[in-house]
Amino acid sequence: xxxxxxxxxxxxxxxxxxxxxxxxxxxxxxxxxxxxxxxxxxxxxxxxxxxxxxxxxxxxxxxxxxxxxxxxxxxxxxxxxxxxxxxxxxxxxxxxxxxxxxxxxxxxxxxxxxxxxxxxxxxxxxxxxxxxxxxxxxxxxxxxxxxxxxxxxxxxxxxxxxxxxxxxxxxxxxxxxxxxxxxxxxxxxxxxxxxxxxxxxxxxxxxxxxxxxxxxxxxxxxxxxxxxxxxxxxxxxxxxxxxxxxxxxxxxxxxxxxxxxxxxxxxxxxxxxxxxxxxxxxxxxxxxxxxxxxxxxxxxxxxxxxxxxxxxxxxxxxxxxxxxxxxxxxxxxxxxxxxxxxxxxxxxxxxxxxxxxxxxxxxxxxxxxxxxxxxxxxxxxxxxxx
Amino acid sequence: xxxxxxxxxxxxxxxxxxxxxxxxxxxxxxxxxxxxxxxxxxxxxxxxxxxxxxxxxxxxxxxxxxxxxxxxxxxxxxxxxxxxxxxxxxxxxxxxxxxxxxxxxxxxxxxxxxxxxxxxxxxxxxxxxxxxxxxxxxxxxxxxxxxxxxxxxxxxxxxxxxxxxxxxxxxxxxxxxxxxxxxxxxxxxxxxxxxxxxxxxxxxxxxxxxxxxxxxxxxxxxxxxxxxxxxxxxxxxxxxxxxxxxxxxxxxxxxxxxxxxxxxxxxxxxxxxxxxxxxxxxxxxxxxxxxxxxxxxxx
Numbered sequence: 001x002x003x004x005x006x007x008x009x010x011x012x013x014x015x016x017x018x019x020x021x022x023x024x025x026x027x028x029x030x031x032x033x034x035x036x037x038x039x040x041x042x043x044x045x046x047x048x049x050x051x052x053x054x055x056x057x058x059x060x061x062x063x064x065x066x067x068x069x070x071x072x073x074x075x076x077x078x079x080x081x082x083x084x085x086x087x088x089x090x091x092x093x094x095x096x097x098x099x100x101x102x103x104x105x106x107x108x109x110x111x112x113x114x115x116x117x118x119x120x121x122x123x124x125x126x127x128x129x130x131x132x133x134x135x136x137x138x139x140x141x142x143x144x145x146x147x148x149x150x151x152x153x154x155x156x157x158x159x160x161x162x163x164x165x166x167x168x169x170x171x172x173x174x175x176x177x178x179x180x181x182x183x184x185x186x187x188x189x190x191x192x193x194x195x196x197x198x199x200x201x202x203x204x205x206x207x208x209x210x211x212x213x214x215x216x217x218x219x220x221x222x223x224x225x226x227x228x229x230x231x232x233x234x235x236x237x238x239x240x241x242x243x244x245x246x247x248x249x250x251x252x253x254x255x256x257x258x259x260x261x262x263x264x265x266x267x268x269x270x271x272x273x274x275x276x277x278x279x280x281x282x283x284x285x286x287x288x289x290x291x292x293x294x295x296x297x298x299x300x301x302x303x304x305x306x307x308x309x310x311x312x313x314x315x316x317x318x319x320x321x322x323x324x325x326x327x328x329x330x331x332x333x334x335x336x337x338x339x340x341x342x343x344x345x346x347x348x349x350x351x352x353x354x355x356x357x358x359x360x361x362x363x364x365x366x367x368x369x370x371x372x373x374x375x376x377x378x379x380x381x382x383x384x385x386x
Numbered sequence: 387x388x389x390x391x392x393x394x395x396x397x398x399x400x401x402x403x404x405x406x407x408x409x410x411x412x413x414x415x416x417x418x419x420x421x422x423x424x425x426x427x428x429x430x431x432x433x434x435x436x437x438x439x440x441x442x443x444x445x446x447x448x449x450x451x452x453x454x455x456x457x458x459x460x461x462x463x464x465x466x467x468x469x470x471x472x473x474x475x476x477x478x479x480x481x482x483x484x485x486x487x488x489x490x491x492x493x494x495x496x497x498x499x500x501x502x503x504x505x506x507x508x509x510x511x512x513x514x515x516x517x518x519x520x521x522x523x524x525x526x527x528x529x530x531x532x533x534x535x536x537x538x539x540x541x542x543x544x545x546x547x548x549x550x551x552x553x554x555x556x557x558x559x560x561x562x563x564x565x566x567x568x569x570x571x572x573x574x575x576x577x578x579x580x581x582x583x584x585x586x587x588x589x590x591x592x593x594x595x596x597x598x599x600x601x602x603x604x605x606x607x608x609x610x611x612x613x614x615x616x617x618x619x620x621x622x623x624x625x626x627x628x629x630x631x632x633x634x635x636x637x638x639x640x641x642x643x644x645x646x647x648x649x650x651x652x653x654x655x656x657x658x659x660x661x662x663x664x665x666x667x668x669x670x671x672x673x674x675x676x677x678x679x680x681x682x683x684x685x
Contacts, residue, residue: 059480108666111673115421115483116622119614120669123662130659257611261487268484312499319495326488330471330481 021182025175026167031294033174034246035287040181041242043282044188046266047275048235051192051204052228053264054272058109062121063263065128066098066233068255070240071147073097075250076138078148087150091241098237099230106226125257132252144251147244149173150180157245173248181242188235192275195231204228205273265326271336280337284325289318391522393644394637399528399593401636402535406590407613408620408628409542410583415622416559417572417579419479424463424486425587426607427493432456432588433508433595433602434497440509448509453588460584461577463489469573498604505601514597527596538589539629542582546625551578559623612639615665620677627677635661 025033045067052058073094076082085093102109105124112120132139139145150157157176195201203224206214215221244250262285270281292314312320333340407425414422432452439448471485472478512526546552554575557565566572587610594609595602616635620627643657668676 059483108669108673112669115480116618116669116674118421118483119618120666122611122614123666126659126662127666130656133655257608261491264484264487316495316499320492323488323491323495326491327467327485330485330488331467334472334481 018186022179025178030172030174033178035290037174037177037181037246038243038290039283039286040185041239041246042263042266042286043279044185044242045236045239046263046270046278046282047188047192048232048239049263050267050270050273050275050278051195051235052232054267054274054278058225058228059115059118059264060121060229060232061118061257061260061264062105062124063232063236064255064257064259065121065124066101066236067240067243067259068128068132068250068252069098069101069233070094070237071244071250071255072132072139072145072240073237074241074244075145075147079145081137087148088152091150094241095234095237098240099234102230102233103226105233106229109226109229111222111225121260122257125255125260129252129256132255139252142252144249146249147247149248150245177242177246180245184238184242188238189275189279192235196273196275200224200227265322269322269325269329269336271338271340274336274338276341277336277338280341284337285322288322289315292318292321388521389644393640395519395522395524395528396644397637397640398633399531399636400640401633402532402539403590403593404613404616404636405539405629405632406535406586406593407610408616408632409539409625410586411613411617412620412622412625412628413542413555413579414576414583415617417555417576418464418468418482420468420482420486421622422486422580422583423483424460424490424493425583425610425613427490427497428456428460428584428587429591429594429610430494430497430501430602430604430607431459432584433591433606434501434506435588436508436592437506437602445509445511449589449592452591453585456588457581457585460587461581464580465573465577469576494607497607501602501604503604505603507601508592508595510592510596512596525597527593527598531593531596534589534593538586542586543625545582551575555579612661615661618665618675619668621675624675624677627675630676635664638664 024036028036045063049060049063052060071094074087074090077085077093078087078090105121108120109117133142135141157173157180203214203219206217207219207221207224211221247254266281266285267278268281269284270279271277329336335342407429410425411422414420435452435455436445436448439451442448443451467489468482468485472481510527512530515526516523517526517529546555554565554570557568557570558572558575562572590610591602591606595606612635613632616631617628619631619634620629638660639657642660646657
């Protein structure tokens with residue numbers, strides 16, 4: 001019993017968040033659930049890219065390609081024309097396929113570094129887009145293909161079959177996929193954090209900071225680089241599968257360079273090298289245009305879609321905002337939303353011990369409180385003296 | 387045979403326009419270590435200015451204004467935004483590269499909104515005229531592209547070789563710290579490099595949208611991305627490499643498009659993506675490009 005309380009205290013916020021996320025489908029309508037679904041898919045992909053670009057320091061603009069491999073891989077493997085495998089098997093194979101595609105690129109990914117890799121991966125996006133357009137029999141060409149719903153042991157992630165009503169709430173495709181997305185996201189979250197905090201993560205950080213030093217310490221440079229690339233493409237493949245399931249139709253034009261840039265923006269806005277940051281960035285970048293479109297008529301300076309005449313539409317407004325967000329965040333908070341949150345939390349934690357009555361708020365360890373309070377007061381004194 | 391000559395001339399014209407853009411990439415990279423993703427929008431800005439102004443002040447005046455304004459915008463972006471990002475972080479150049487993506491998104495969104503769905507004519511003097519050169523017929527715009535690019539590239543090489551700025555640029559590319567200690571003003575060198583790259587991009591825009599292309603549209607800027615393979619092929623730090631890479635890319639694209647009927651296995655429109663395939667093949671053999679200087683790493 002005495003062991004349980006500190007554990008609960010430490011894990012409390014996480015458990016609470018998980019509970020909250022599980023409860024949301026009972027309160028939100030399909031529009032919000034779709035935003036959530038797209039955000040979860042984007043977060044999975046962004047975490048993968050974060051491993052590569054944030055931790056290993058390799059710039060990749062090819063993420064859209066691996067998302068496409070995952071999405072189209074699933075559609076082809078599970079659908080007609082195609083082998084028509086059981087959808088669950090197809091989903092797993094699609095993720096492996098994305099990993100294999102990353103592995104095929106590893107002769108380049110293992111040797112080319114940093115900015116060079118960024119441009120080399122541009123090739124993947126353009127060549128991939130070309131293949132998606134021309135290989136009609138597999139990809140359906142310009143018009144794309146519709147996505148067969150996922151089926152798991154007789155349970156279909158679609159509107160019906162079986163009909164399902166939980167606590168008076170009818171469970172349609174969005175509600176079912178929401179829980180699937182949550183599970184996949186949880187898997188991503190824990191595996192990525194495990195990787196980052198373990199030996200591979202430390203090796204990659206060493207590699208990023210100095211290639212020569214890392215190789216002297218026994219890090220196999222080319223192998224770690226290409227492994228990071230493969231793992232990152234597998235996360236992208238998983239994100240692709242989830243995206244395909246939520247869109248219910250895949251088209252080539254979605255998987256363009258702009259999508260790759262979106263993913264890069266997510267991890268930069270969130271803060272490089274952090275799983276939580278990548279998630280926050282993914283939610284921001286995904287939800288912003290959808291929300292702007294929905295509430296266009298209530299926003300100042302933004303015209304409703306289709307009103308034309310050189311006015312700023314919601315899509316454009318959200319692109320301005322998000323381009324500016326990249327620039328401003330890197331100008332003023334180079335460690336992104338994650339760093340911003342950490343600094344705010346540190347400041348909040350210190351404040352009660354200075355201003356509040358003793359005993360109010362969570363008081364930090366006694367030894368640290370004194371020195372923190374002292375440094376805080378001096379910092380404030382400096383702020384108020386100019 | 388005429389098909390071959392046609393493709394050759396098309397390739398050379400295309401290559402010389404890519405060379406203008408790739409030379410800008412290389413200049414910026416040498417001066418600052420940044421890969422400029424802003425070039426698409428600079429190109430679009432240059433083209434847009436010519437399209438808007440040519441009615442009032444004529445094509446030559448509009449081009450001059452466009453080149454100057456684009457150069458000034460590029461220089462200002464570097465001085466006011468990029469140089470303030472990253473500070474003394476050893477990865478500052480990477481961070482600045484990502485900032486150029488952000489800037490590009492804002493600029494392209496704004497220019498695309500102004501252009502809308504239109505095709506803007508640039509009012510260039512060569513229009514859709516053609517010249518017969520022996521067995522082949524060439525669009526005047528292609529000839530103009532080759533000639534003007536040759537002059538501009540020659541001018542840029544002269545700048546690198548004979549001016550104090552060029553000397554500073556080469557010194558900075560060789561060893562930033564040593565150059566700074568010798569009194570090279572790195573901030574000024576890189577701002578001038580951005581100005582030069584902006585001017586070259588505006589010039590390239592005029593030929594990219596000239597006949598037989600239909601005119602300036604909102605997606606014109608994306609063509610700048612094709613100069614990336616060109617610059618990477620050459621090794622990013624070598625102007626000669628950029629020139630060779632651009633020609634290689636231009637010729638590849640023109641020949642694949644010219645002989646498309648024989649290459650139908652690769653699918654329609656493979657010419658547009660062929661440059662990237664060439665780049666991947668070269669990077670497999672030489673991961674740092676064709677003309678890259680061998681660098682020694684110090685710990």
